[in-house]
Amino acid sequence: xxxxxxxxxxxxxxxxxxxxxxxxxxxxxxxxxxxxxxxxxxxxxxxxxxxxxxxxxxxxxxxxxxxxxxxxxxxxxxxxxxxxxxxxxxxxxxxxxxxxxxxxxxxxxxxxxxxxxxxxxxxxxxxxxxxxxxxxxxxxxxxxxxxxxxxxxxxxxxxxxxxxxxxxxxxxxxxxxxxxxxxxxxxxxxxxxxxxxxxxxxxxxxx
Numbered sequence: 001x002x003x004x005x006x007x008x009x010x011x012x013x014x015x016x017x018x019x020x021x022x023x024x025x026x027x028x029x030x031x032x033x034x035x036x037x038x039x040x041x042x043x044x045x046x047x048x049x050x051x052x053x054x055x056x057x058x059x060x061x062x063x064x065x066x067x068x069x070x071x072x073x074x075x076x077x078x079x080x081x082x083x084x085x086x087x088x089x090x091x092x093x094x095x096x097x098x099x100x101x102x103x104x105x106x107x108x109x110x111x112x113x114x115x116x117x118x119x120x121x122x123x124x125x126x127x128x129x130x131x132x133x134x135x136x137x138x139x140x141x142x143x144x145x146x147x148x149x150x151x152x153x154x155x156x157x158x159x160x161x162x163x164x165x166x167x168x169x170x171x172x173x174x175x176x177x178x179x180x181x182x183x184x185x186x187x188x189x190x191x192x193x194x195x196x197x198x199x200x201x202x203x204x205x206x207x
Contacts, residue, residue: 001018001019001020001021002018002019002021002024002025002118003016003017003018003019004016004017004019004118004123004125005125006125006126006127006196007124007125007126007127007146008126008127008128009126009127009128009129009130009142009145009146010142010145011145011146011147014127015127017125017196017199019118019123019199020203020207022111022203022206022207023111023114023115023202023203023206023207024111024114024115024118024123025115025118026111026112026115027112027115028112028113028115028116028119029108029109029112030112032105032108032109032112033109033112033113033116033183033187035101035105035109036101036105036106036109036110036182036183036184037183037184037187039099039100039101040182040183040184041184042097042098042099043097043098043099045097047094047095047096047097048094049092049093049094050091050092050093050094051088051091051092051093052087052088052091053087053088053091054077054079054080054081054086054087055087056087057079057085057086057087058079059078059079059085060077060078060079060080060083060086061077063075063076063077064077064078107206109183110181110183110186110206111206112183113183113186113187114186114192114202114206116187117186117192122189122190122191122192123191123192123194124146124147124148124191124192124193124194125194125195125196125199126146126193126194126195126196127196128195128196128197129142129154129156129160129163129195130163131160131162131163131166132162133162134162134165134166135166136166136167136169136170138166139154139163139166139167139170139173140170143170143173143193146193147191148190148191148193150172150190150191151172151173151188151189151190151191152172152173152174152189152190152191152192152193153173153174153175153176153185153186153188153189153191153192153193154167154173154174154175154176154193154195155175155176155177155178155181155192155193155194155195155198155202156175156176156177156195156198157177157178157195157197157198157201158177159177163175172190174189177198178198178201178202178205179205181202
């Protein structure tokens, strides 16, 4: 079990917490982490791009000139790809980019992401995170106090509308609950800020 300092919102140490080696202490598997990042980005693609092929652009019904005797190369349509206003070769069409990843691979990728962050000293544990009103400055001051002024992912034990709304206007800061975590957001953040109560839920889900 690894021990990590627990800070309050003012950045002061108020205790320690134990992190399970089964989740935070494994050897990170970069292959499965990369696979999950690719999966996340692919599943977010809209797949709505579209262009017209030579059969779909208007015009071009008549042969431009006769086959032989003009000195020009033979042409069958003014809507062939080599003509101006012609169709697109292998035009992209709407499609779905989604693919699924094995459940065991997903779990291993999450454990690897947590372990990678801990080994790089990029995990900060907060004793609690409470916001009395919808105020961005409160969360911004807290992040500054704990040394996480760049990209940060705040992991909450449960939905807290005041915290979520107070943090969403800070550039580079995202919030998530244990059941909405993903490898991309974890690896994309410079600091992983976990509220202490969320640790037990993470260990319960991924242990």
